[in-house]
Amino acid sequence: MRKFIRGNEAVIIGALSAGCEAYYGYPITPASEIAHAAAEYFPVLGKEFLQAECETGAINMIYGAASTGKLVMTASSGPGISLMQEGLSYLAGSQLPAVIVNVMRTGPGLGNIGPEQADYNQAVKGGGHGNYRNIVLAPASVQEMCDLTIRAFELAFQYRNPAIVLADAVLGQMMESLHIPDKVMESPCTDSWAVRGDSCTRNNLITSIYLDPDRHEQHNQMLQDKYENMQKEASAMTYRIKDAEIILTGYGSSARIARSAVDALREEGIRAGLFRPITLSPFPIQQLNSAAMGRNVLVVEMSNGQYRNDILLHLERAKDTKVELINRMGGNLVRVDDVITAARNIVGVKA
């Protein structure tokens, strides 16, 4: 089945297709349509929906509901996601699976409701306290708002870790054709760790506190090993890179803009290609290197270069390889024409 649907609503269709059982959230533009859709669909499908009193409340309700082994989610943006950071750290520390959707808006502070990608570090590096990481997926279409929400649930349960769907206001607000998944995912078995108030889980404990430093270090090390192990889930897609002399890269809606620029550059004879990460954490290091090693790179993003810094970190490159940034902030989208001009400059072609 196919519908022409808003990105934010596609998130909920994805969540329901994953078997999500509960939504706890607090309204904020530009993520609110996710809550609207959840409020419309969850209760009549026998699932839980609750508008919490604040984002701190919401993320702790998620912590509680996740403790019972249910598939649970929340969605927010900017300041709301900042308020949830303590909860994310607790989820990671207690190894609880949950899906958090961030429809990024502008910051810092109140900022505004326009699109930005400035919460990259917060999501990818772990915005709360402690040695932890989130799983972070970056949709770039309405279809992926649905599909990567499903994937987020899969990975969250596979690794017992919070998973963030890092979208932005463009993806949340835009509409595209969505193929609605045909079946609902089977719910994972959580008997070994969940606490459900039954005899089977009576001995289970959800906690993140360790009084003994050695035992605590062990727990931390186990988490690091888990993150290392997650690396195999890294994924990315490429477009027209085979003979490319320059690689454009970006995630989310910036990748869409970069893709338009690739086509336009090709039309004028510049061999451009696109590298688009789908997972930001784990970062697709090997995929990046096989797509871009030895080539000049132009990073397109709506932030001060947070994603570019990860390209610099992960891309093995010669001294003369260029990694440049074309960016906008404050709610402005990068213009396709500006990307084209920046790419021409890198390859040394005058318009």
Added chain:
Amino acid sequence: MNKKATGFYESFDRKDGSRTTTYCAGCGHGIVQKLIAEAIADMELQDDTVFISPVGCAAFCYYYFDCGNVAAPHGRASAVATGISRSIPGKVVIAYQGDGDLGAIGFNNAFQAANRGDGFACFFINNSLYAMTGGQMAPTTVAGQKTTTTPYGRDVSRDGYPLRVCEVFAQLEAPTYIARVSVADTKRIMQAKKAVRRAIEIQRDGKGFAFVEVLSPCPTNWRMDSIESARYCTDVMEKTFPLGCYRDRSSEAEIIQPRKATTTLRDLLGSSTVVESVVDASFPTIGMKFSGFGGQGVLSLGLVIAEAAGRAGRFVSWFPSYGPEQRGGAASCSVVMSGQEIGSPTVDAPDILVAMNQPSLERFAPNVRSGGAVIYDPSIPVEFKPPTGVRMLPFPAIEVAKNAGVPKAVNTAFLGALSAHDLLPIDDDHLLSALADSFAAKPHLVEKNIEVFKAARQTVWEDKVEMGR
């Protein structure tokens, strides 16, 4: 050595395998927890119970309680309990919180859970200060009481008054049970035991929110011995925090029913509208911009066209301006349709611009691509030089809509004009079905809008004939 209480683990293996707790001599925590554990065991609820530990001296309740255990962040046991109780309806969920935890940082979570009547028992231990962190002032610190952060005594004119949580919660409609008890002496412990049992019975019976505040000695931070601190509890604290039952609606309270599915996702979503997009190299990428005031139907005009393109098997995206337009500001949306996967869903340089007011005409017309077209109402004065190679197409949409008797359908008039000017490479069948479906909620408007669409088309055709084109 504690006297062996039922409901606790045989030995405290999560601690050190002993049977001793982490609490100081004379502390109220051990007594309250024993009452709770015994109640759970006596009612044979250990398999059905989830216990939520707070942060503070009682952080390690899970060392002791032989049931499912969850350790909550500081202040959040009530929010965590909300999430748990709604996930496992019919089970017994217990949140245990101290006075800093519940009265200060987590007050709103507990208060809102109480106001929703969430299905858990909340035990609130009031020992008038933050104990584990070193005896700082809590919301419950009594007037004049010395703590490490009120070394000269709590000055109510600056530090506020002791917070009476039972009295606050008693203002709410939803709670089923609210009581304040004490564990300072045997007589009081017997009363506390009854209140604890009542709160847990209410959970067993699924009857909503139960709140028990317990005045509890903290000899260590009060710098008193057990006897003195028991006396302090009774002689001083009870003056500020009177004991008693503040609410008991357990006999008439309704049983919380789990939610039931009344439909399926398939039924909610209805049938397919758009079809799978087909790659068609001969179909160009067209960027369209629709703009005007909020309330003029700018967004829905773009949406009808996008939906129609989807029905025709094109790749298509629709991206709105959002937020302010709901409050009457400027509104615009971008539609991109293509024979291949769409890159940017935003339109910097449109091929087609529909401008429904002067500001949007002036803002977007200069960016229209050469070879493109601008369609606008002739009532808008054009006070600029249009870019070269761009067709300026005035169309009397306001008049056409008015004459057809639907003055609000200006957007539909533009839709007809776009079609008649051959600016939309989509069959009219798709346009009309998308238009009709866009009025699904107001079926009486379908026919009228189709009339407007046809009248608009007619106007353009007649114009063309007149001009001999």
